[in-house]
Amino acid sequence: MSETPRERHVETSLLRPAAVDGAITPPIHPASTFAARDAAELRELATRPRERRFYTRYGNPTHEHAEAIVAELEGAGTARVFSSGMAAISTTVLALCAPGDHVVAQNVHYAGTLSLLQKLAPRMGIDVTFADQADTAALTGAIGARTALVVLETPSNPMLAITDLRAVSEAAHAAGARVLVDNTLASPINQRPLAFGADLVVHSATKYLGGHSDLTAGVVCGPPDELGEIWDLSLTLGGVLSAFDAWLLQRGLRTLAVRVARQNATAQALAELLEGHPAVRAVHYPGLRSHPQHALAAAQMDGFGGLLSFELGGGVAAASALAERLELFDLAPSLGGVHSLIVPPAAMLAGVLDEQALEAGGAAPGLLRIAVGLEHPDDLAADLRAALDAAAA
Ligand SMILES: Cc1ncc(COP(=O)(O)O)c(C=O)c1O
Known part of the structure; x- marks a missing residue:
């Protein structure tokens, strides 16, 4: 039997x-x-x-x-x-x-x-x-x-x-x-x-x-x-x-589970890197203990996802300059794909959402949103660290 x-x-x-x-x-x-x-x-x-x-x-x-x-x-x-x-x-x-x-x-x-x-x-x-x-x-x-x-x-x-x-x-x-x-x-x-x-x-x-x-x-x-x-x-x-x-x-x-597991891990590592960098004012990622709703996220999610955002001082100009300096993050909307992407939402959505909607969405002028792909996490971290170090210099 x-x-x-x-x-x-x-x-x-x-x-x-x-x-x-x-x-x-x-x-x-x-x-x-x-x-x-x-x-x-x-x-x-x-x-x-x-x-x-x-x-x-x-x-x-x-x-x-x-x-x-x-x-x-x-x-x-x-x-x-x-x-x-x-x-x-x-x-x-x-x-x-x-x-x-x-x-x-x-x-x-x-x-x-x-x-x-x-x-x-x-x-x-x-x-x-x-x-x-x-x-x-x-x-x-x-x-x-x-x-x-x-x-x-x-x-x-x-x-x-x-x-x-x-x-x-x-x-x-x-x-x-x-x-x-x-x-x-x-x-x-x-x-x-x-x-x-x-x-x-x-x-x-x-x-x-x-x-x-x-x-x-x-x-x-x-x-x-x-x-x-x-x-x-x-x-x-x-x-x-x-x-x-x-x-x-x-x-x-067919590969969704494998991709998402890797994207969860990479996003967590990048969020922690960003949180420890002096050029970064704030990091928004539900996997961080500092996220105000971390406990709720942990209760209803099995992983915290491949999307994170962080804020620089220096507004739209600083955010745009950092995004342009990165080599491994394409400046493109969307998320969830195999390539890592970055956007400065305030600059990107200025023509789409009015100022009130941008503020309601919390998109500070110096905000950057990263959608993590499947590149090696160490390469992404090195690229991000180099761009942030240049921004802080
Ligand atoms: C959360 C969310 N819902 C819906 C949509 C719309 O999907 P589509 O672009 O496939 O029409 C998007 C697109 O970015 C999205 O991010």
Whole structure:
């Protein structure tokens, strides 16, 4: 008799996809449409809810390969991929809210999410209350009888503030509201919001899930009944992921656990280096004991992630000069890929966010945000130390 298989580690299960026709990696299905055997089957496919073998805007086998992996990682019943993180977020928010509904969100979200909640939602008759995510009482206090949805994102970008997922989910559910968490920055290796009571999780799969800065994608995960309305609206809004990007996504996911473990360790080492350097005024990383919410982060995260930020005196000019001096950190937006990236948020977002939003996000003029890649940590540390020493000289 064969033994019951042991529960495997995530690194292993990510590499054990069901083989298709003996092939060790799944094929790409570029087809935009699928043939029925006869007219009766065509009618059935056209009318069956959420049919995935009809037309690629409805679903595609290559989408399903990626969706199955992300759903399992998040501990969710199901997942649906989109053409970008913003397609996933906007379709989800609009599917879950009707005119007259109230939404609670954080003061700080990804700029595209903020724009959706500040500009588009009010035009659809949805009003939104924003609260400080680090102030759990303010966030839960904003939830009322009309609240349909609470939108969370933790850690925040670029200040790495933490939201108490369990406390906010409990308050939301007590008021009959759903909780949607953008889990992009943590990745499901470091944080699984559904285990803390959230109803739905979204990702910009462009970041850690894809992991190589070579695709743009989004994904929403949750129970099949919750995803139904989102699936229906996605057919109208049409943010369909290309089959090629879906294939790249499933490929990138195979190494997610290994990449994130290394990025966690490198980010921690760089955060500690920065904290000890005289040119640095402050470091923001939830893995540091000095982070004001370190205990909360440790309670709900298995790792603290690959993103950190730090402040220099000397404002935007000093931040920009340091970023330009670095050799191993590309001056580029985004995060979660194999290459280390750096941005001075105040300089970068000056044209995108108004001054108030920048201040609310805590982006001091001398702030720099690092997204750690997979280069050797000693090389990254040496590059950073040399640039900081030059700045201090
Ligand atoms: C936290 C977070 N959510 C959502 C998005 C939007 O994702 P995309 O660029 O894939 O549309 C981003 C992009 O930077 C992000 O950082």
